[in-house]
Amino acid sequence: MSEPPPDSAVLQETNDRWLDRLFRTEAPRLARFIRRAVRNQDEVHDLVQETFVKLVASPPPARPHTPDAYLRQIAKGILWCRTHRAPLRAKAIHVPIDEAPDLATAPEQEWMIDAADFMRRYEQALSELPALTREVFRLSRQQDLTYSQISKELGITVRAVELHMKKALRYLDHRVNTDG
Incomplete structure (x- = not known):
């Protein structure tokens, strides 16, 4: 019972x-x-x-x-x-009143351009990653798999998954946030 x-x-x-x-x-x-x-x-x-x-x-x-x-x-x-x-966020929120009439584009349009540029840099950086690192990152961030699930799916250790994620995150952060 x-x-x-x-x-x-x-x-x-x-x-x-x-x-x-x-x-x-x-x-x-x-x-x-x-x-x-x-x-x-x-x-x-x-x-x-x-x-x-x-x-x-x-x-x-x-x-x-x-x-x-x-x-x-x-x-x-x-x-x-x-x-x-x-x-x-600060740049997007704050526009000094004396500069407002001189804006060439609406703030929403600038945000959309910035977002599109960010996504372009992100996609480019993602494509530059080694295949296994890219796959580990994709499974973690896009498929929401745990490191344990990723290790089983790819046949690598959890530690290897951690190292690939660290490598991917560092590379993406560097490429996306420093390229202009």
């Missing part, structure tokens, strides 16, 4: 307690980690909270084996987006 499945309210309460304990233990460490990368110290707590929101909103690894490392990875992603996209 098997036990009945646990009540969803019980599971939710258990997850809430786990998350509360995790926040109490890891938030100060995460704040110190983020503080080293952020100039505006007022944003640190917002970024810590955003990291935990992404943890809760993220699918599969509801309880990662190493939550501190997982949280740092999420924070790194948030910080990366913040530093690499902030200049574009």
Whole structure:
């Protein structure tokens, strides 16, 4: 005779307690980690909270084996987006009033041109990757496969998948963000 499945309210309460304990233990460490990368110290707590929101909103690894490392990875992603996209966002949002009449193209049109240029550089850089690295990246980012699933599909180790992803991400970041 098997036990009945646990009540969803019980599971939710258990997850809430786990998350509360995790926040109490890891938030100060995460704040110190983020503080080293952020100039505006007022944003640190917002970024810590955003990291935990992404943890809760993220699918599969509801309880990662190493939550501190997982949280740092999420924070790194948030910080990366913040530093690499902030200049574009600031440029897109702010147009001094005295320059507004002199705009040759509408801001929306410029954004579309910038987005098309970005996609062109991204596609070009992606095509320049070695075949296996490109396939690992495609399976991870376009097919949403885990590193373990990719390793099984391609017959390589999980460590090899990690190395190919690191190589792809570094190359794409360099090519897309430095080419003009």
